[in-house]
Every structure is written in structure tokens, then in C-alpha cells.
Amino acid sequence: xxxxxxxxxxxxxxxxxxxxxxxxxxxxxxxxxxxxxxxxxxxxxxxxxxxxxxxxxxxxxxxxxxxxxxxxxxxxxxxxxxxxxxxxxxxxxxxxxxxxxxxxxxxxxxxxxxxxxxxxxxxxxxxxxxxxxxxxxxxxxxxxxxxxxxxxxxxxxxxxxxxxxxxxxxxxxxxxxxxxxxxxxxxxxxxxxxxxxxxxxxxxxxxxxxxxxxxxxxxxxxxxxxxxxxxxxxxxxxxxxxxxxxxxxxxxxxxxxxxxxxxxxxxxxxxxxxxxxxxxxxxxxxxxxxxxxxxxxxxxxxxxx
Amino acid sequence: xxxxxxxxxxxxxxxxxxxxxxxxxxxxxxxxxxxxxxxxxxxxxxxxxxxxxxxxxxxxxxxxxxxxxxxxxxxxxxxxxxxxxxxxxxxxxxxxxxxxxxxxxxxxxxxxxxxxxxxxxxxxxxxxxxxxxxxxxxxxxxxxxxxxxxxxxxxxxxxxxxxxxxxxxxxxxxxxxxxxxxxxxxxxxxxxxxxxxxxxxxxxxxxxxxxxxxxxxxxxxxxxxxxxxxxxxxxxxxxxxxxxxxxxxxxxxxxxxxxxxxxxxxxxxxxxxxxxxxxxxxxxxxxxxxxxxxxxxxxxxxxxxxxxxxxxxxxxxxxxxxxxxxxxxxxxxxxxxxxxxxxxxxxxxxxxxxxxxxxxxxxxxxxxxxxxxxxxxxxxxxxxxxxxxxxxxxxxxxxxxxxxxxxxxxxxxxxxxxxxxxxxxxxxxxxxxxxxxxxxxxxxxxxxxxxxxxxxxxxxxxxxxxxxxxxxxxxxxxxxxxxxxxxxxxxxxxxxxxxxxxxxxxxxxxxxxxxxxxxxxxxxxxxxxxxxxxxxxxxxxxxxxxxxxxxxxxxxxxxxxxxxxxxxxxxxxxxxxxxxxxxxxxxxxxxxxxxxxxxxxxxxxxxxxxxxxxxxxxxxxxxxxxxxxxxxxxxxxxxxxxxxxxxxxxxxxxx
Numbered sequence: 038x039x040x041x042x043x044x045x046x047x048x049x050x051x052x053x054x055x056x057x058x059x060x061x062x063x064x065x066x067x068x069x070x071x072x073x074x075x076x077x078x079x080x081x082x083x084x085x086x087x088x089x090x091x092x093x094x095x096x097x098x099x100x101x102x103x104x105x106x107x108x109x110x111x112x113x114x115x116x117x118x119x120x121x122x123x124x125x126x127x128x129x130x131x132x133x134x135x136x137x138x139x140x141x142x143x144x145x146x147x148x149x150x151x152x153x154x155x156x157x158x159x160x161x162x163x164x165x166x167x168x169x170x171x172x173x174x175x176x177x178x179x180x181x182x183x184x185x186x187x188x189x190x191x192x193x194x195x196x197x198x199x200x201x202x203x204x205x206x207x208x209x210x211x212x213x214x215x216x217x218x219x220x221x222x223x224x225x226x227x228x229x230x231x232x233x234x235x236x237x238x239x240x241x242x243x244x245x246x247x248x249x250x251x252x253x254x255x256x257x258x259x260x261x262x263x264x265x266x267x268x269x270x271x272x273x274x275x276x277x278x279x280x281x282x283x284x285x286x287x288x289x290x291x292x293x294x295x296x297x298x299x300x301x302x303x304x305x306x307x308x309x310x311x312x313x314x315x316x317x318x319x320x321x322x323x324x325x326x327x328x329x330x331x332x333x334x335x336x337x338x339x340x341x342x
Numbered sequence: 343x344x345x346x347x348x349x350x351x352x353x354x355x356x357x358x359x360x361x362x363x364x365x366x367x368x369x370x371x372x373x374x375x376x377x378x379x380x381x382x383x384x385x386x387x388x389x390x391x392x393x394x395x396x397x398x399x400x401x402x403x404x405x406x407x408x409x410x411x412x413x414x415x416x417x418x419x420x421x422x423x424x425x426x427x428x429x430x431x432x433x434x435x436x437x438x439x440x441x442x443x444x445x446x447x448x449x450x451x452x453x454x455x456x457x458x459x460x461x462x463x464x465x466x467x468x469x470x471x472x473x474x475x476x477x478x479x480x481x482x483x484x485x486x487x488x489x490x491x492x493x494x495x496x497x498x499x500x501x502x503x504x505x506x507x508x509x510x511x512x513x514x515x516x517x518x519x520x521x522x523x524x525x526x527x528x529x530x531x532x533x534x535x536x537x538x539x540x541x542x543x544x545x546x547x548x549x550x551x552x553x554x555x556x557x558x559x560x561x562x563x564x565x566x567x568x569x570x571x572x573x574x575x576x577x578x579x580x581x582x583x584x585x586x587x588x589x590x591x592x593x594x595x596x597x598x599x600x601x602x603x604x605x606x607x608x609x610x611x612x613x614x615x616x617x618x619x620x621x622x623x624x625x626x627x628x629x630x631x632x633x634x635x636x637x638x639x640x641x642x643x644x645x646x647x648x649x650x651x652x653x654x655x656x657x658x659x660x661x662x663x664x665x666x667x668x669x670x671x672x673x674x675x676x677x678x679x680x681x682x683x684x685x686x687x688x689x690x691x692x693x694x695x696x697x698x699x700x701x702x703x704x705x706x707x708x709x710x711x712x713x714x715x716x717x718x719x720x721x722x723x724x725x726x727x728x729x730x731x732x733x734x735x736x737x738x739x740x741x742x743x744x745x746x747x748x749x750x751x752x753x754x755x756x757x758x759x760x761x762x763x764x765x766x767x768x769x770x771x772x773x774x775x776x777x778x779x780x781x782x783x784x785x786x787x788x789x790x791x792x793x794x795x796x797x798x799x800x801x802x803x804x805x806x807x808x809x810x811x812x813x814x815x816x817x818x819x820x821x822x823x824x825x826x827x828x829x830x831x832x833x834x835x836x837x838x839x840x841x842x843x844x845x846x847x848x849x850x851x852x853x854x855x856x857x858x859x860x861x862x863x864x865x866x867x868x869x870x871x872x873x874x875x876x877x878x879x880x881x882x883x884x885x886x887x888x889x890x891x892x893x894x895x896x897x898x899x900x901x902x903x904x905x906x907x908x909x910x911x912x913x914x915x916x917x918x919x920x921x922x923x924x925x926x927x928x929x930x931x932x933x934x935x936x937x938x939x940x941x942x943x944x945x946x947x948x949x950x951x952x953x954x955x956x957x958x959x960x961x962x963x964x965x966x967x968x969x970x971x972x973x974x975x976x977x978x979x980x981x982x983x984x985x986x987x988x989x990x991x992x993x994x995x996x997x
Contacts, residue, residue, distance in 0.1 A: 060403040064647070065432055065647050065648070066435050066648065078436075078439070080441070080492045082494065082503045278496065
């Protein structure tokens with residue numbers, strides 16, 4: 038018996054000394070195309086600082102988030118659908134602005150709001166001349182909204198009577214710039230396939246089991262952005278809250294945590310914006326620092342479930 | 343030679359310890375709960391088991407895989423185990439990154455961590471019959487999901503996204519039944535369920551649904567074939583299609599058993615067809631075994647794995663799945679037979695004598711076998727020798743106990759009692775003698791079996807004193823005849839006084855039965871052959887021992903005390919005749935003869951001196967002739983040649 042006790046003691050001590058590790062967990066990764074809804078997502082919080090920027094054109098109209106500070110010249114081709122209930126409204130426009138990165142617009146506290154743009158010359162989209170309109174940047178000082186002149190921008194709206202031109206999805210638009218000085222420049226801008234989204238909603242916010250699955254017609258062409266925002270109570274203004282970049286696979290499940298933390302108290306409607314875009318940074322003649330984007334946007338507006 | 347049972351079950355019933363098994367042939371537990379849900383146990387008392395595991399993966403690690411304790415109470419087996427190392431962890435990259443302002447990466451690859459654990463289990467088994475057992479087991483599992491998820495934080499002035507972890511835990515029990523049946527020694531069959539009972543606090547959730555442990559129901563069949571003591575083959579099948587096959591061999595070495603085996607496993611959820619092989623080596627003795635068992639997966643399992651298959655299949659077995667890495671396990675078993683500890687070893691038993699079945703009482707005070715046992719404990723041990731000879735014993739015969747000091751070797755003497763069946767053996771046989779040696783604690787017996795020669799009922803060991811057994815056995819047969827004879831001479835006998843009656847009766851009996859007798863030598867040369875009195879009467883012939891037995895029985899049947907006289911003065915020729923107690927006191931001797939050389943004074947059974955006369959039982963002409971001849975022989979050998987003093991002449995009383 039003494040011998041046994043010695044054996045037991047040696048074994049137990051040995052095991053306690055050496056048997057203290059935990060195996061590392063096995064790493065599981067996506068090996069390729071998958072039907073998983075939530076792979077390769079990039080979630081971005083959209084700055085929501087109304088004291089700085091009024092999203093006058095960034096969300097529900099142009100789809101172009103403001104400000105695009107990094108580039109001097111911005112060309113935006115945008116086909117938009119707004120779905121509310123069973124009704125869908127179609128919009129579309131082409132725009133261009135040419136900024137002087139040395140001519141800054143500063144707020145009263147010295148913070149950079151943007152750059153003034155200039156009238157560069159005539160701009161044609163698909164052979165049609167765009168209108169040059171004055172551009173403003175809005176910001177808040179306390180509760181007071183201040184508008185600051187910011188130069189000109191060129192715009193050509195579609196779906197306007199009498200022409201009612203549809204946006205040329207999955208096609209190309211010829212950009213022509215005739216500067217005040219110098220040679221005219223032509224550039225072909227390709228447009229993405231039209232995106233058409235749908236929402237699959239189950240559960241409810243009150244029950245804590247709200248699930249939203251966003252589906253769309255996939256093109257496998259790149260990434261799709263889904264922006265979740267809402268309409269501010271008592272206004273017609275829509276604000277984005279966050280943006281999810283997902284593979285253009287046709288399906289995305291909104292992460293549970295984002296739905297749970299969504300600031301419902303601010304809004305009376307929720308808006309899911311699906312964006313498929315082509316982005317270019319080509320040099321056009323002697324224009325450098327260019328950001329050229331063509332995009333299909335589908336805004337789906339629902340009551341808060 | 344040691345023989346092991348291995349855990350050859352595939353998939354659900356592979357415990358991941360390399361299938362080295364836990365039975366050592368010394369009575370340790372048969373299997374782990376994975377492969378032995380019926381808790382079949384060959385153990386005797388307490389048992390402690392520990393498994394230490396080293397895992398060879400991308401990140402090698404060590405752990406205590408299992409600590410277990412078992413106890414057997416009679417036919418009831420209990421088992422409990424703690425399995426801190428029986429776990430499997432997985433990390434799934436959710437594929438979600440969190441950025442700020444389009445470019446600044448805040449969180450890269452939110453993860454979901456999943457951990458499966460089997461925390462503990464217990465089992466119960468009962469031996470239904472000597473070759474069948476059944477039982478059940480329950481195992482407790484936990485699965486934990488830790489999901490990192492993006493959460494927005496919104497204020498009036500700023501908004502951002504942070505990461506929060508949500509933890510959910512699920513606990514569940516699995517229960518199974520098993521039955522083991524051994525139709526013959528070399529074959530063991532087992533039938534068991536897979537996930538027969540499952541219960542737990544199943545929480546609803548996508549993660550649980552998608553990644554929770556799978557408990558598909560099924561059944562399994564095990565076949566263990568033992569063509570030789572040191573060689574075994576085992577097969578296990580599951581209804582899902584998984585199976586395992588292996589073999590093992592052992593030999594005596596290093597004070598115990600040493601050997602090993604190899605097993606191949608096919609698992610329907612793993613690639614390739616033979617997903618793993620499991621080699622093992624083991625040394626063991628009667629109370630301890632040490633096993634080094636490996637589990638070698640035939641495909642490379644380092645690095646990361648695609649999540650798609652994991653999502654489709656899930657995990658059916660924590661210890662053995664398509665993500666398991668090769669590992670090596672040190673398995674130790676300690677048999678703590680506190681109550682029935684083997685405290686001695688029976689070294690050998692030697693059969694000393696041929697068994698003569700008629701000599702019934704001979705082995706009561708004369709051991710027919712002797713053994714040697716050594717006390718291997720550190721305390722004195724009292725050993726109880728027991729024997730059983732199938733042909734001549736009605737039951738086990740216990741011989742005197744012996745107390746042995748620690749470390750000492752003692753001699754054990756085995757005595758036996760021959761029952762009446764011995765008197766019916768008419769043909770010599772080689773019988774089987776079973777020898778058991780035990781202590782005060784039941785269940786600690788050692789056992790040996792030896793052949794023993796059992797002669798016919800007429801065989802005699804040439805020891806004249808043993809002729810009395812033939813007399814004693816034959817008295818009942820001749821008594822009616824003698825009484826009838828005496829009744830025919832009643833008138834004459836009635837006229838005699840009591841002092842002369844005994845001699846007269848002896849004369850009547852002798853002369854009546856001797857009249858037809860003829861001397862004939864033993865029919866066998868190999869051993870002495872002695873006829874029972876009834877046989878001699880029937881055959882009307884025999885040799886000196888046959889007639890001595892006959893007349894002794896005839897006289898004793900009516901109360902005439904007799905004794906055998908063994909003459910061994912001539913080493914080549916031995917002789918035996920008888921003495922008759924006349925019942926006369928020494929002072930009454932002249933009533934029968936005045937020749938004082940014709941009688942002898944000798945104590946009777948009551949210790950009183952009486953007059954005895956010698957009688958030569960092979961001389962049939964008359965009683966007086968036989969008396970005279972007997973007197974001559976006795977005087978010459980016993981008196982004149984000092985045979986009684988030298989020991990060449992011995993006298994043996996019948997009773």
C-alpha cells in the first residue's frame with residue numbers, strides 16, 4: 038500500500054505540474070465564395086455632426102457623402118430609387134465640381150469645412166450640357182445655420198420632364214469638359230448594373246429579436262454598400278448612422294448589435310440605402326486629383342419595426 | 343501474458359486518448375465512457391485512472407485530459423470522471439471589420455469563439471450473469487459561444503461603433519445504455535446506444551442552432567475476438583458507418599506485462615478513409631498500468647480550416663473530429679484493491695500422492711499435496727488453503743490455515759476427504775485437482791490446477807495399516823452372512839461360557855468360509871490389488887491381504903477385535919495375516935491353550951490386556967492349523983527375530 042501511495046503521489050504531482058495547458062482554438066476561416074451573410078464586412082460609423090455638415094446632397098439625393106475633401110475634382114453619376122411602401126421614385130443626375138484646394142472654407146472656429154470650387158468651363162454628360170449652379174456649404178454655430186458660398190458646381194438632372202431620361206445602368210456616359218482655357222477633354226465613365234434591394238424583416242425591436250436581412254440582385258462585381266439611417270422625427274431629413282461594405286453577393290444580415298444599438302428614438306422611419314458604385318481616379322487631360330464615381334442607389338424606407 | 347481491450351470505437355465512441363484502452367488484464371476498467379456506455383468493468387475494487395495528454399498542433403499544448411475513479415461492489419460497478427482536458431475550441435472569423443471615416447481600421451476581424459467541453463460523467467453497470475452485463479452512463483457537456491459584435495454608440499454630438507462580446511452558455515446531458523455478452527471465453531460482444539438520451543437548457547439562438555454540438559442518435563456494435571491469451575482483435579461499428587479495427591499482443595516482461603497494439607479508424611466525418619491510426623505501448627502489473635498511446639491523423643491538421651464544412655457538419659465528438667490534431671497520451675491506471683488487495687502469490691502446488699479412493703481417511707492427516715506461497719504485503723497474512731478434486735470430493739475441502747510473515751514464503755498443506763463416490767471408481771483416472779488459496783478478504787484468491795492420479799477402488803498403497811479401510815468398507819456386506827452362520831450354530835454357542843465363546847465363534851466363521859477358498863496372487867503388477875470382503879467371498883480366491891481383509895471383516899462384523907500383522911523382514915516378499923482378540927484376560931489364557939507361545943498379551947481398544955492369537959489367513963485346512971501356522975510365523979518374525987523391536991513386524995488395529 039505504501040508503494041501504491043508513492044506511485045499515486047508522483048503521478049498526481051507530475052500531472053499537476055505538466056498538465057496545465059489549454060489547447061489553442063482551431064481557426065476557421067472562409068475559404069471562398071460562401072452563402073454566409075456576414076463575411077468580409079466593413080462597418081463604418083458615419084460622422085454625424087450636424088454642427089459641421091448638413092447632408093443636403095450626401096444621402097438621399099446624390100449618394101455622395103460630404104465632404105469629399107481629398108480630391109480637387111469630383112464627378113458623380115448617380116441613379117437613384119426611393120422605395121416607400123409599394124411606391125418607388127426614380128431620380129438621377131450627373132454632377133461635377135472643380136475645387137481649388139488652396140481656397141479653403143473655414144468655420145468660425147477655424148475648422149476646415151471644405152474648399153471653394155470654381156467655374157472651370159462647360160461640362161457635357163452624354164452630349165448634354167450641365168447647368169452651372171452656385172454651391173453652398175452649411176454649418177451650425179450653436180443653433181444657427183450658417184451658409185457659406187462655395188463657388189459653382191455643374192449638374193444635369195435626369196427623369197425630368199419632358200425628356201425623362203433614364204439613368205444608363207450597366208452602360209457608359211461620355212464626359213466632356215470644355216475648359217475656359219485649353220483643350221477640351223473627353224472621358225468615358227462606365228456605370229454599374231442597377232441595384233434593386235429588398236428587406237426581409239422578422240421579430241421586433243420591442244421583443245429584442247429584430248432581424249433584418251437585406252437582399253439585392255448580385256453582380257459579383259465588387260462591393261456593395263448598405264447604409265442604415267433614419268428620418269429625423271418631425272422632419273423630412275434623413276441621416277445616415279453607419280455604413281456596411283459587403284461583397285456584392287446579394288445578401289447581408291444586418292449585425293444584431295447594430296440593430297440593437299440603433300438610435301431609434303431620433304427617428305420615425307428607417308432607411309436602408311443600397312449602393313453599387315464604380316470609382317475611378319483617372320487623370321483627365323491635365324486635371325489631376327480626380328474622383329469619378331458612377332453609382333446605383335436604392336433607398337428603402339420603412340416604418341420602424 | 344497480458345491481454346488488453348482497446349477503445350476501438352470510431353467517431354462518437356472514440357475518447358481521443360489513442361485507444362490504448364484501460365483494461366490491463368489485471369482487472370482494471372475496460373473502457374472509457376465513450377466506448378463503454380454500459381460501464382462494463384472487470385475491476386475488483388477501487389480504481390484510479392488519469393490521462394495526461396500532449397497535443398501536437400499549430401500551438402502544441404499539454405493538459406490533464408481525464409481523472410477518474412471507479413469502484414465495484416459485488417456485481418455493481420460505479421464510475422465517475424472529471425475531464426478537464428476534454429474540450430475543443432474554435433474561432434470563427436466573422437469577416438467583419440470596423441473602420442472610421444472609410445479608412446481607419448478600428449477593429450479587424452470580429453471573432454466568434456466556440457468552446458465545447460465535457461466536464462464530467464458517471465456510469466453504472468451490473469453483472470447480470472457470469473457472462474453478461476448491462477449498464478448506463480451519463481455525461482455532462484457545456485458549450486459556450488462568445489460572439490464579438492459591432493454596437494453603435496450615438497450621442498448628440500458624436501457617433502461611433504464599438505465591439506461588444508455576447509456570451510451564451512448551454513449545458514446538456516447525454517445518456518446511453520450498453521450491454522456486454524460473452525457467449526464463449528474468446529468472444530465478447532457489446533451493443534450500445536449513441537445519444538439515446540439528451541437533455542439540457544437548450545437556448546434558442548442562431549449560434550446554438552448553427553454550431554451547437556450534434557447529437558445524432560444511433561447504435562454501435564463491438565466484437566472482441568481472442569484467439570489466444572496474448573492476442574486480440576477488435577472491431578467496432580456504428581450505425582453512421584464509422585468503424586474501427588485493431589489488434590494487440592502482449593508478453594511477460596519487467597515484472598509485469600508489456601506489449602502494444604495498433605488500430606485504424608474510419609470516421610464518416612473525417613478524411614481520408616482511414617482518418618487516424620492509433621499505436622500504443624503499455625507496461626502493467628497487477629495494480630498499475632502505464633500506457634503511452636498516440637493518435638496520429640493521416641492528414642495534415644495544422645493551420646486553419648474552412649468554416650463552411652464546420653457550419654454544415656458541426657461537431658459530433660469533442661475528442662475526435664476532423665479538426666482534431668495528432669496527440670500522445672500518457673494513461674495511468676491504479677487498481678486500489680484496499681479491501682481485496684492481493685497480498686500474496688501462490689507460487690506452486692505439488693501433488694504428493696496418488697489418491698487411493700478406498701483409503702478414505704488417509705488424506706485427513708496426510709497431505710496429498712503441498713504448495714508454496716509468498717507474502718507480498720507488508721503485513722502478516724493468514725492463508726487458507728482449499729482444494730477440490732472433482733471425482734472424489736463433494737465440495738471444497740479446507741485445510742489448516744497458515745500465517746505468513748511479510749516477505750516470507752510458507753508451505754501450504756492440502757488435505758482431502760474422499761466421499762463415497764470414491765468406492766465406485768472401478769477404473770483409474772487422471773483427475774483434476776483445483777487448489778485455491780485465500781485470505782480473510784473474499785475475492786483475493788489465487789488458484790492453480792494440477793492433475794492427480796486417482797486409482798481404482800481396489801488399489802492399495804501397500805501400507806498394511808490402510809487395509810483396514812477395505813475391512814471397514816466391507817463389514818456391512820458380510821455381517822448378515824456371518825450372523826446367519828452363527829445363528830445356525832446357536833445351540834452350541836449357547837452352551838459355552840462367555841470366555842470361550844469368542845474363540846469358538848472365530849473358529850466356526852473361519853472354517854466355514856475358508857473351506858472353499860483358494861490362494862491366488864494379485865492380478866496386477868503395477869500396484870497392489872485388494873479385494874473387498876464380498877469380492878473375495880464371491881471369487882473364492884485371493885492373496886494374503888485379500889484373505890486378511892476378508893477374515894478381519896468377518897470377525898469384526900460380530901465384534902471380534904482383530905489386527906493386521908505386517909511382516910517386512912524379507913524385502914522381496916511381504917506378508918500379512920491377522921491377530922484375533924479372544925477377549926480373555928491373561929489369567930484366562932489356559933482356557934484355550936497351555937502353550938504360552940500360541941498367544942500374546944496385548945491391549946484391546948479399551949486399554950485392557952487381553953489374550954490375542956495369530957491366525958494365518960491363507961491356510962484353509964482348519965482353524966487350529968491356521969492358528970498354529972500363524973503362531974509359527976509370528977514367533978519367528980516378531981519374537982525370535984525381534985521384528986517388533988526392529989520394526990520389521992508391525993501390528994495395526996482395524997479400528
